[in-house]
């Protein structure tokens with residue numbers, strides 16, 4: 064007995080085509096939208112219906128495609144297509160590879176590696192209809208205003224699907240048909256196997272057409288039907304970069320809309336870009352011009368933006384991140400980052416911590432409640448809790464050859480423009496004076512001063528820069544304060 068949640072016997076993803084219109088050294092299906100390659104989207108959709116096997120047919124740039132697919136989906140079976148061209152040949156190769164050992168039985172779904180908006184829901188509907196109706200073949204179709212280039216769906220007088228005619232093989236009358244083949248199908252495995260054995264390359268393109276299987280299945284007495292979708296985006300492929308951008312924008316529109324429906328406030332959907340790999344909680348607020356990429360996650364009540372680009376960043380509950388460029392970082396709950404902050408990989412900011420304006424951070428752990436509020440660099444460092452790093456502080460982590468660590472304790476207060484020459488350690492509760500260059504460890508509770516005591520050479524400016532505006536003003540000021548010290552008080 065088959066368990067109720069068992070998916071189809073197999074999904075075959077076709078990805079052997081050349082994709083020359085991309086004009087790219089990168090294989091077409093490796094181009095990305097929404098943070099995932101086109102083939103990544105195809106594999107996700109395929110996996111969503113829980114198939115027992117998954118095969119992908121490759122040929123063009125096969126090594127690049129193979130390593131990419133192996134990284135995304137190690138369980139996928141990679142099948143090579145030979146010199147015989149055509150979608151039918153591609154499926155035949157996959158079926159032969161899948162049949163090795165034990166012949167497949169049941170439903171086999173075919174999809175394309177370059178149709179990235181195909182959803183789990185539509186694929187599920189295709190398989191459910193196919194199995195519920197007991198069809199030999201069920202094809203996903205759409206009605207387009209301009210059907211040029213697509214295979215046309217042929218229907219009999221009773222409206223049933225009789226076959227598919229490729230554009231280049233179609234008559235003038237058939238060219239008027241606007242219902243097109245998406246190239247996505249559910250087949251009965253046995254019907255597919257038998258029909259493919261009969262498909263020839265006797266057509267306008269000299270290819271082995273998968274589309275010929277429909278007519279053959281019907282001739283053999285099988286039922287052939289269609290699922291017509293009103294959502295043309297889900298069957299659209301990207302052949303060039305113009306179509307890629309259009310699909311990317313539509314994918315983003317859908318992603319942003321889905322998050323809004325899930326409880327995320329998006330102030331300006333048109334300038335908000337969210338990869339399909341990002342996760343957001345309820346009551347997150349995204350301000351205009353925010354781009355969230357990779358594995359970024361944002362917890363409840365956090366506010367991100369405006370003008371913020373984050374890749375692989377984890378944001379805690381109630382945190383705020385404004386005008387920031389960040390990657391590979393963790394921002395703790397109720398922490399604040401920005402504006403104008405650059406978070407590089409390995410930045411970990413504790414709860415209620417702050418990394419303020421014009422700060423660059425890298426590979427630094429900052430404890431709870433610690434603040435790096437303005438103008439500085441913190442790299443290869445560890446900072447304890449409730450420490451205040453003054454304005455313009457720098458961890459000098461690089462000696463020209465190697466990187467070294469700076470360790471700063473808790474409850475530390477550093478003066479403006481302190482430089483930590485790593486490796487160096489500052490103990491808990493220590494202070495540093497303004498402009499200090501910390502080359503030696505500072506014990507807990509010490510005040511570290513490294514700048515020579517100030518000496519004022521009185522009267523130096525009038526003596527050495529006579530006749531300048533500075534000298535004039537200095538003269539006036541010294542006269543005021545020395546000859547009439549009480550005059551200002553009297554005058555007021």
Ligand code: UD1
Pocket residue numbers: 077078079080081120144147148149150151152153175176177212213214215227229243244245246271272273274300
């Ligand atoms: C195919 C369909 C057509 C349909 C259209 C939808 C056939 C014969 N025609 O057109 O009815 O309207 O898709 O886009 O099936 N591929 C291989 N090996 C090959 C050829 C193609 O793996 O030898 C893959 C491609 O990488 C691509 C998909 O199959 O993912 C479709 O190939 P493409 O050349 O774009 O489609 P057409 O054959 O023009």
Ligand code: CA
Pocket residue numbers: 300302
């Ligand atoms: Ca195509």
